[in-house]
Amino acid sequence: MNYKYKVGCSIENLKGVRDFIRTSLKSHGVPDLEISEVVLALDEMCSNLMIHAHHCNPDDLFELHIKVENNDPVIFEIIDDGTVFDINEFSEPGLDNLIHEKRKGGLGIRLVKTIMDKVEYQKTSGKNICRLTKTIHFLKPKS
Amino acid sequence: MNINRSITVKYMIHIKRLQEDGADVIVLIGEIDASSSIELDLAIAKSVGEGFTKILVDCSALEYISSAGLGVFMSYIEEFKDKNNHGTFWHE
Numbered sequence: 042m043n044y045k046y047k048v049g050c051s052i053e054n055l056k057g058v059r060d061f062i063r064t065s066l067k068s069h070g071v072p073d074l075e076i077s078e079v080v081l082a083l084d085e086m087c088s089n090l091m092i093h094a095h096h097c098n099p100d101d102l103f104e105l106h107i108k109v110e111n112n113d114p115v116i117f118e119i120i121d122d123g124t125v126f127d128i129n130e131f132s133e134p135g136l137d138n139l140i141h142e143k144r145k146g147g148l149g150i151r152l153v154k155t156i157m158d159k160v161e162y163q164k165t166s167g168k169n170i171c172r173l174t175k176t177i178h179f180l181k182p183k184s
Numbered sequence: 185m186n187i188n189r190s191i192t193v194k195y196m197i198h199i200k201r202l203q204e205d206g207a208d209v210i211v212l213i214g215e216i217d218a219s220s221s222i223e224l225d226l227a228i229a230k231s232v233g234e235g236f237t238k239i240l241v242d243c244s245a246l247e248y249i250s251s252a253g254l255g256v257f258m259s260y261i262e263e264f265k266d267k268n269n270h271g272t273f274w275h276e
Contacts (some may be wrong), residue, residue, distance in 0.1 A: 055218060059215075084218075149251035
């Protein structure tokens with residue numbers, strides 16, 4: 042099944058993004074722990090996009106698509122037209138450096154890479170698609 | 185398709201402060217993300233500014249925290265070490 046959500050780039054909208062993901066996955070037998078993991082990873086990706094690519098402009102919109110089919114990896118797509126920031130090309134700082142330098146960035150990318158199986162980027166007719174894939178251990182339907 | 189253009193959620197985190205045996209207890213209720221982490225930063229800065237050397241953060245009712253919130257805690261670690269302050273977090 043496919044789910045779509047369109048939202049403005051204001052960081053106050055992140056809660057709406059998280060609720061959309063939770064609601065979409067809940068009825069498909071995705072365990073709560075794995076829902077929490079992907080919610081965190083997508084929140085990190087969306088907040089990065091809102092802040093760095095769109096400077097929190099609420100009039101800039103992006104789309105989040107979720108494709109969930111039982112026993113297949115779940116695919117999340119973030120579609121926008123801003124500047125692409127490829128997290129695969131970013132080497133995240135060590136935790137000691139984060140503390141020492143009082144840096145508030147870099148931790149989110151580490152979390153996304155840990156949680157997701159794959160993060161891919163594609164550009165199609167002026168739109169950027171960031172595709173995140175996650176293998177889920179679906180709960181068996183109650184008989 | 186769901187379209188959310190407006191700012192819909194303003195109060196996703198509620199922060200309470202109370203004092204117990206000379207320690208400042210910061211109680212977090214709700215969710216902390218890139219938006220609400222600013223309020224967490226302000227609460228800790230206020231506690232440090234008021235001279236508390238023992239700060240307890242009650243996360244029992246904290247339902248969600250992203251890297252922005254964790255980054256706030258991490259940004260105080262060095263300052264706490266320098267001042268010999270103590271910060272403790274708990275989650276029941």
